[in-house]
Amino acid sequence: MASLSLKGIQKVYPNGFQAVKDFNLDIDDREFIIFVGPSGCGKSTTLRMIAGLEDISGGTLEIDGKVMNDVEPKDRDIAMVFQNYALYPHMTVFDNMAFGLKLRKVPKDEIDKKVREAARILDLDKLLDRKPKALSGGQRQRVAMGRAIVRNPKVFLMDEPLSNLDAKLRVQMRIEISKLHENLNATIIYVTHDQTEAMTLGTRIVVMKDGIVQQVDTPQNLYNTPCNLFVAGFIGSPQMNFMDAVVNVAGNDVTLTVGEHVLKVPASKKKYLIDGGYDKKTVVLGIRPEDVHDSEAFIASSADSVIKSKIKVYELLGAEVYLYFDVEGTQMTARVNPRTTLRTGDDAVFALDMEKIHVFDKETELTILN
């Protein structure tokens, strides 16, 4: 398998459109790295540059220490699985997986060995004689993966490979891909716009927006310590609640004022606001829905972080309840225990877990607390 290095990678199309700007990343051998971001953020373009399907306008791409900028895709030792894959309709599963190798004139016995090995890894051994029509969506997806595996590449590139599957199958295939990474010990670069897919699959995640890398980190760190407002809002579902708050420093105490609500900033976070000179300035306060509590015990112990509102929507999801309400004109969500007694139209009191708050500079949108 292989390590990759992308240094100052850029993509500018002939029509002037700049899709990727100064992309820097080192990918370790056997890493499962995810490029995630909204549509048009440059994640697929970056993947296609790694594949050699797009020319690199600037910067250097290295695979195992060798510069690959001008190397033809077929000489890069990569394999790809893309969103709109198609199986050859009149061929069996075996032939579908073997086809690429046949084209490259690989000896028959070697093809047989590679296909059977890939089929074993993907649990397709019993389906090798079937035609695509007789396969389920998940099985077809596994055959598409198999076509990549038989190439035995240094790097696997996957561009939204699960997008055409239904939600249930996607969850199932996520597990399969995760297992595949363990079995193959491969370096995988995976593109998705789905943050849940990113969080569950990747060892590291690259969050992109407008062709610029926003943050590269582990799923846990991205969730707990997002570097800016975009990452904070993009990672996590339901997304983080944001509201404008004015910072007030009074001696040793720091508070955040949101309309009529005054929230006391805990000691662990005060320093950043004082040192950053944010007194009397408006900042963006972020809090994840699970850190907004409605339990009486929590409210009683958090008198300095209470907010009041009226429940607009009650949404029961089985294991949890989402409560939607407004605070100073901003919609907020609380993820609470299904035993909650609150219902639509009720006057509600919540307490924020101030140890878990995020604060962002209103102008630069960068985090203040990290």
Add this chain to the structure above:
Amino acid sequence: MDNTPELDKALSELKKITGMTLEVRTDTPEELENAMTQIRCLTLAYREKYNKNHFLQSLMTDSIPAYDIFERAARLHIEPEAQRILFLVETRNTLDDAVIEILKNLFPSQAKTYLVSMGEKSIVILRPRKASDTIEDINQIAHMIVDTLNMEALTHVQVAYSGSICNLLELPGAFKETSLALRVGKLFYSEQTVFPHNQLGIGRLIYQLPVSICENFLKEIFGSDIPNAFDEETTATINKFFQNNLNIAETSRQLHMHRNTLIYRLEQIEKRTGLDIRRFEDAMTFKIATMVINYLQTERNP
């Protein structure tokens, strides 16, 4: 005289097309040359008369008179009246056997899909359109072609597709329309890989203007100092400003620059071009002018 490799190749091609096996005996190089010429003529004649690929190729390039189309189609067992879609696939490098093999297997001939080679880098896929096929389905097929060739042949491809073709008489027009879509798409929307014939926007308009009119248009706007290209940073600033619907606050935020820096840059562009792109009318003129500049540059350096 023994057969030369050229003669063997010609005989094998004749066999492939006609099914006929010929044995050639020659005593002199002149006789060999004569035999070769006759075999080639025979192959060509058969190809013209009985080869679907050749027929469709000629039809698309308007080389078959309308009165002859249906008769020749019937002889080749090609349904003249059928709903079809034409996909024009262009590869970055010369078409290799792998691309053709992959397409042949993606669209097996039982499905009445025809693959017609149209040059070194282009191939047409003429595929029946089912009554249930929606525009979205057609677009999906185009993306499937791109993704499959990317994955299997590891090659960059771009695909344009036509509207619905009802009969073979419409094929030459559909081919022209799809070729135009591919050229316009590559020129103005180069970041995309699939170009539907009916989504070319203003690019179609500009592409069909004569070069002299484009030059006059640019002279009218910029005078004699037509900007060839802006530096990378200015281009990025302008693109982002347009993407954000001329919104200064949003653009400066996304570019991580102070709004005054952005305003300064926009004023520099105004100084250079005479166009204040903060105003809608100037922004529109600027956008069209840059597309025209782009077009002329490509026309001059194809």
